[in-house]
Amino acid sequence: MAIKIPNKAFLSFSFKQCVDTFWRAGMQVEQHWNKEQERNTALEILKKNLKTLLSHEEVQVKILASELLETYPSDETTMQNWLMKLERLAAKDLKDSDFLISTVDQFDKEDTKSHPIHIVLDNLRSSFNVGSLFRTAEALGIEQIHLCGYTPTPENSKTAKSALGTDEWIKWTYWESTLECLEHLKSEGVTLYAFETEQNAILLSEVKPASKSAIILGNERYGLSSPTLNRADHILKINLHGKKNSLNVGICGAIALNHFVETI
Numbered sequence: 714m715a716i717k718i719p720n721k722a723f724l725s726f727s728f729k730q731c732v733d734t735f736w737r738a739g740m741q742v743e744q745h746w747n748k749e750q751e752r753n754t755a756l757e758i759l760k761k762n763l764k765t766l767l768s769h770e771e772v773q774v775k776i777l778a779s780e781l782l783e784t785y786p787s788d789e790t791t792m793q794n795w796l797m798k799l800e801r802l803a804a805k806d807l808k809d810s811d812f813l814i815s816t817v818d819q820f821d822k823e824d825t826k827s828h829p830i831h832i833v834l835d836n837l838r839s840s841f842n843v844g845s846l847f848r849t850a851e852a853l854g855i856e857q858i859h860l861c862g863y864t865p866t867p868e869n870s871k872t873a874k875s876a877l878g879t880d881e882w883i884k885w886t887y888w889e890s891t892l893e894c895l896e897h898l899k900s901e902g903v904t905l906y907a908f909e910t911e912q913n914a915i916l917l918s919e920v921k922p923a924s925k926s927a928i929i930l931g932n933e934r935y936g937l938s939s940p941t942l943n944r945a946d947h948i949l950k951i952n953l954h955g956k957k958n959s960l961n962v963g964i965c966g967a968i969a970l971n972h973f974v975e976t977i
Contacts, residue, residue, distance in 0.1 A: 721765070723762055723765050723766055723769070724765065724766075724768070724769055724770075726769075726774070727771075728771060728773045728774050728777065729803070731766065731774055731777060731778075732777070732799055732802045732803045733803055735759065735762075735763075735781065735799055736796065736799040736800065736803055738755070738759055739759070739786075739792070739795060739796045739799060740796065741755070742755045742756060742759070742786075742792065743789070743792050743793070743796060746789055746792065756785075756786065760782070760785065763778045763781050763782050763785075764778070764782070766778035767779065767782075777802075780798075781795065781798075784798070827854050827855075827856050828853070828854050828855060828856060828973070828974050828977060829856055829924060829925045829926070829977075830855050830856055830922075830926050830927070830928070830970065830973050830974065830977065831855070831856055831857050831858070831859060831898060831903060831926070831927035831928070832846065832850055832855060832857075832858050832859070832927070832928045832929075832930065832966065832970065833859045833861060833891065833894055833895065833898070833905075833927055833928065833929040833930070834846065834858065834859065834860050834861060834864045834930055835861050835862060835864070835891045835929060835930065835931045835932065835937055835938075835941055836861065836862035836863055836864055836891070836931065836932045836935075837864040837865070837930070837931075837932060837933060837962060838863070838932065838933055838934075839865075839933060839962075840865045840869055840871035840872040840875060841871070841875045841963075842933065842961070842962050842963045843860070843864060843865050843866075843872050843875070843876075844867075844871070844872045844873070844874065844875020844876035844877070844880075845875060845963040846858070846930075846962075846963055846966045846967075847867070847872075847875075847876035847879045847880050847883065847885075848875075848876060848877060848879050849963070849966060849967045849970055850879075850883055850966075850970060851879035851882050851883040852879075853970050853971060853974050854974065855883065855970060855974075856884065857883070857884045857885065857886065858883060858884070858885040858886075859885070859886050859887075859888060859894050859898075859927075860885060860886070860887045860888070861887075861888045861889075861890070861891035861894050862888075862889070862890075862891055866885070866887050867880035867885070891938075891941055892940060892941065892944060895927075895929070895941070895944045895945075896944070898927050899944075901925070902925055903923075903925045903926065903927045904922070904923035904925065904926050904927070904946050904947070905926075905927050905929060905944065905945045905946045905947070906920070906922065906926060906927065906928050906929065906945065906946065906947050906948075906949050906969075907929040907931075907937055907941065907942050907945035907947070907948050907949070908928065908929065908930055908931075908937075908948075908949050908950065908951075908965060908969060909931065909936055909937050909942060909948055909949075909950065910936070910950055910958055910959055911942075911948055911950065913948070914948045914949055914950035915947060915948065915949050915950070916949070916950060916951075916952045917949050917950065917951050917952070917968070917969060917972055918952055918972070920947070920949060920972075920976075921976050921977075922972075922973045922976060922977045923977075924977060926973055926977065928966065928969050928970065928973065929941065929945060930962050930965060930966050930969075931962075933961075933962050949969070951965060951968055951969070
């Protein structure tokens with residue numbers, strides 16, 4: 714499980730290489746923490762590597778090795794603190810999918826509630842945003858996700874990684890045409906609510922959604938096209954009080970979905 718590198722090889726590593734190597738190895742240990750034998754073996758290997766670094770010619774590396782040995786992980790909390798120190802030193806730009814999620818998913822839960830709410834993603838670009846919306850939709854019990862145009866699907870590895878397995882628990886469909894998707898939903902008696910920062914849009918807080926509803930979210934940069942807005946039954950916006958007039962699409966979706974679930 715741990716990254717196996719000959720001890721002497723560490724003596725030729727730069728400070729940055731040492732930080733990156735121990736961070737990657739530490740992440741592996743954290744993700745397999747419950748496997749006691751593997752965890753203990755990996756921690757012993759890392760400890761030997763750090764002791765070797767005490768004789769490194771760079772003072773900065775020696776100090777790093779000494780500090781990491783002083784705070785060596787004994788439980789999950791100290792492991793996380795250890796990793797946070799390395800993350801700051803490496804200036805890591807982490808996403809949700811880089812973390813070990815500590816909650817216990819209820820795989821055997823039989824009474825999961827499904828709400829007659831759909832979410833339509835129109836030409837989103839970010840795999841992370843799509844995966845994040847999968848997680849939100851599944852957690853809130855949304856009926857179905859519709860991925861339209863060039864919106865990445867869970868077949869994209871980055872989307873699947875960000876969705877953290879929720880793509881297997883919630884129904885989703887891919888559509889080449891957003892308009893075809895909307896026409897299908899309308900034929901099923903679904904009321905369409907498009908979110909756009911238009912002056913005449915209705916505030917979300919003032920809306921009580923129809924029993925069968927669909928939330929439409931658009932491209933991170935360009936929003937929703939005119940043809941899509943024209944197909945919608947209502948255009949909504951979230952009331953903002955700051956200087957910025959827009960939200961990240963994943964955040965917007967989470968706020969909208971929660972309002973619909975609570976008020977439908």
